[in-house]
Amino acid sequence: MTVRRTLAVGALATGLLAMLAGCGSTAAPSGTGAKASGIAPLPLATSVASIDGTSWAVVEMGGSAAQHNNFWELFARPAKADKWALVTPLGVASNGGIAVAPTGAQSAVAAFLPSQGLTFSPLATTVNGGAAWSQGVALVTPGLGQMPDTLAAGPDGQLLALTRTGEVQAGTGLGATWKSLTNEKALAKTSAGRACALTSLTATAWTATGTELLGGTCTRPTRAGIFALRGGGWQAIGPALSAAAGPVSVVALESVGPRLAAVLAVGSGSGAAVLVAWSTNDGGSWTLSPALAAGTRKLESVSVGAASSVGVVLAGGLGETIGFQSASWQSLPTLPAGTATLASGPDGQFDAIAVHAGTLTAWQLSAATARWGLLQRTEVQIPYGSSS
DSSP: OEEEOOOOOTTSOHHHHHHHTTOOOSBOOOSOSOTTOSSOSOOOOEEEEOTTSOEEEEEEEESOTTTTOEEEEEEEEOTTOSSOEEOOOSSSOOTTOEEEEEEETTEEEEEEOOBTTOOSEEEEEESSTTSSOBOOSOEESSOBOSSTTSEEEOGGGOEEEEBTTSEEEEEETTTTEEEEEEEHHHHHTSHHHHHHTEEEEEEEEEOTTSOEEEEEEESSOSBOSEEEEETTEEEEOOOBOTTOOSOEEEEEEEEETTEEEEEEEESOGGGOEEEEEEESSTTSSOEEOOOEEOTTSOEEEEEEOTTSOEEEEETTTEEEEEOTTOSSOEEOSOOOTTEEEEEEOTTSSEEEEEEETTEEEEEEEOTTTOSEEEEEEEEEEOOTTTTO
């Protein structure tokens, strides 16, 4: 199956078109990220799930980023579907990356991360699994940081955005209006920030009851750096880490219904590891997974499924998954070549989503043979040279 990927701009408002003219592809510098983490920078390839089980996967396709021929693409699969569909909103070059935040069953907000001259992040919304997008003049200024969880959706069209300058903004009306909540430096100076020696912000989320959450990197990690806006101030709510050897970074923070999942990169060098913390009461208490030894292997992708299961891809074709509050990680057979991320499937398992240039392949693990079987192959027509 071949899918045409063009940069048609007719759906965007005239004022936005003028602002986008000439914007291309080299990633803009970010003031946020896991600066002190042993597993850095944070990977943009990811997948998340809506509460109804619709899965969204973000992967990089095309050619060299140095030649501006890389394009980030968004794919979706409804809970009962057996195939992935290309659903990247049209209108903006996606070389900088895409952040996606589910807002409900088959509904989501997608944002383009800054690249080259693009200093803001345009937003698009969908209510039908990406089959159609609404693209108005809503945007985040300055643009979002270069992390997968820099945009989060809360109740009644509320949004939370972490910008590339470390500012946290709260949006209403799905981005129609914005106001500043805090910033990296201000939060680091609070009692909660000082307690863990917060160095950067890395993630945003909302609890099921509508509380704003932030995740970050801490170098004095008595607790993981997770903060909740309560009573007009930011409170530390992350799980206690009694034996963290080195910095701790929140690399993913996702709320699916009443379940909250935080993926933590702990330590550095040969002692680096990955942990998952789950909460069902807005961070009042946490269940910690066993540590997954990562060592010096690069963390290439983190994914959170509909049931708050977690999948990670490590360099060397290594894939690991863990179910909600499970006592052990499950090692997957060597991942198919080019696997960019794991993505939650309709049966609760994770598919392997692999890319090579303009080809995406989805692989499903057979329980009978413990081998990867090809689920689909999709050719995406990449507009090489359009962003140079």
